[in-house]
Each structure stands twice: as C-alpha cells, then as structure tokens.
C-alpha cells in the first residue's frame with residue numbers, strides 16, 4: 001500500500017519514531033494562518049464525557065459522534081457561501097438565502113471519519129462527498145498509509161470539510177489536506193472531535209499557508225502518550241465505532 005512521501009519530524013511523544021508525511025514543498029516548515037475553534041458548550045461537554053467513557057457501547061458511541069458533529073458543524077459552516085434568492089412566503093415576497101454553487105464537499109477520512117458523515121450530510125444534504133482512506137501505521141504511528149483516494153478532480157473554488165474524530169500527531173490531517181490541495185482546494189475546514197496540543201502545533205507549522213484553513217474541535221486534551229494516542233482521549237475512535245479489525 002502506498003505510503004505518503006517523506007517529511008521527517010520527531011514524534012512529540014516518541015522522538016525515536018520518524019514519520020513520513022506528505023506535504024507540498026511550499027508548506028514544509030512554514031507557519032500557516034490556521035484558525036482554531038474549540039467549542040465551549042455544556043451539551044458538547046456532556047456528550048463528550050459519555051463518548052470518552054470506556055463503558056459506552058458502540059451503538060451509543062456512534063449516535064454521540066453523529067450528534068457532536070452536528071453541533072460542531074454549526075460553527076464550522078459559519079462561512080458557507082450563500083446567494084440571495086427571491087421567494088414568496090404565504091404573507092409577502094422576500095429575499096432569502098440559499099447555499100451557493102459549487103456545492104460544498106465533505107471528505108471523511110476512513111474509517112473513523114465515516115462515523116461523522118451522516119451528521120454532516122443531514123445538515124448539508126446538497127453537499128458532495130469524497131473519500132480518503134488512511135490509517136496510521138501502528139508500529140510507527142506518525143506514518144500513515146493511504147489506501148483510498150476518491151476525490152473530485154477539481155476542488156478549486158470548493159469549500160471542503162475534512163471530517164475525522166481524532167487529531168493526534170496531526171500527520172493524517174496534514175496529509176489529507178495535501179490531497180485536497182493537490183486538486184486545487186484553497187478553503188479547507190477540518191472538523192475533529194478531540195485534538196492533542198502536539199498535533200495542533202504540527203498542523204499549524206505544516207499546513208500550506210496559501211490555504212484558508214480552519215480547525216473546529218470539541219476539546220483539546222492534555223497530551224499524546226508513548227503510542228501517540230491522545231490522553232485522556234477516548235481510545236481508538238475507529239475501533240470504538242466499528243470494532244477491532246487488525
């Protein structure tokens with residue numbers, strides 16, 4: 001399976017582990033103008049607490065992921081482009097707003113990002129959906145293997161929403177954004193549920209600065225552990241959604 005082309009950086013949690021992350025040459029080592037939004041809301045805190053609990057079963061976990069992404073999407077879609085449209089209500093004519101063309105695109109990062117897709121498409125039913133299949137190499141968690149890339153050829157002028165519950169080292173998010181940028185995307189919003197401070201820093205330092213890039217999360221946790229898992233986090237999001245497959 002293809003690995004992302006190499007860019008070395010020390011894993012924040014395990015300096016002996018050398019990652020290989022694909023970024024455009026222009027982005028390497030540069031500081032991007034990344035906007036970070038952390039939701040601060042009692043409902044989000046309540047749902048997140050149940051989600052984190054190791055005793056929460058997969059069925060409830062899936063429902064909560066779906067609900068949380070809908071709450072995050074409210075913030076994440078604040079800048080969606082709209083156009084004015086004339087309509088008539090039963091009482092009077094008025095000018096309303098509708099989502100502009102081209103339609104936004106939602107890209108779940110498989111597997112775990114699939115758990116967020118239903119919530120996003122319920123909110124934006126007209127959005128198109130692309131797919132990226134990426135998984136961390138468990139032996140070298142700062143490296144990813146890309147096993148699927150099904151994106152529209154041309155993403156220029158499109159508002160792109162990358163969805164994935166976890167932002168740990170940040171390697172997956174940087175590589176996923178690179179795949180979008182390769183196709184001309186200039187407006188990318190990442191919606192994650194939990195982020196690690198190390199990953200946020202990595203993304204900030206490695207995202208292509210020419211991209212209008214925003215990250216929306218429910219919480220920023222304490223740190224990464226020696227296996228690059230988020231602490232306290234929620235464990236492996238993919239496994240909790242769909243079970244352990246390897």
Ligand SMILES: O=P(O)(O)OC[C@H]1O[C@H](OP(=O)(O)OP(=O)(O)O)[C@H](O)[C@@H]1O
Nearest residue numbers: 111112135136167168169170171172238
């Ligand atoms: O910030 P990073 O250190 O790159 O880690 C985050 C990635 O790890 C998880 O996926 P995983 O590799 O476990 O694949 P899965 O969804 O198939 O379980 C998660 O869903 C992210 O895609």
Ligand SMILES: O=c1cc[nH]c(=O)[nH]1
Nearest residue numbers: 168229230235236237
């Ligand atoms: O804590 C983590 C880190 C990466 N991926 C997960 O699913 N959980």
Ligand SMILES: [Mg+2]
Nearest residue numbers: 236237238239
């Ligand atoms: Mg996983």
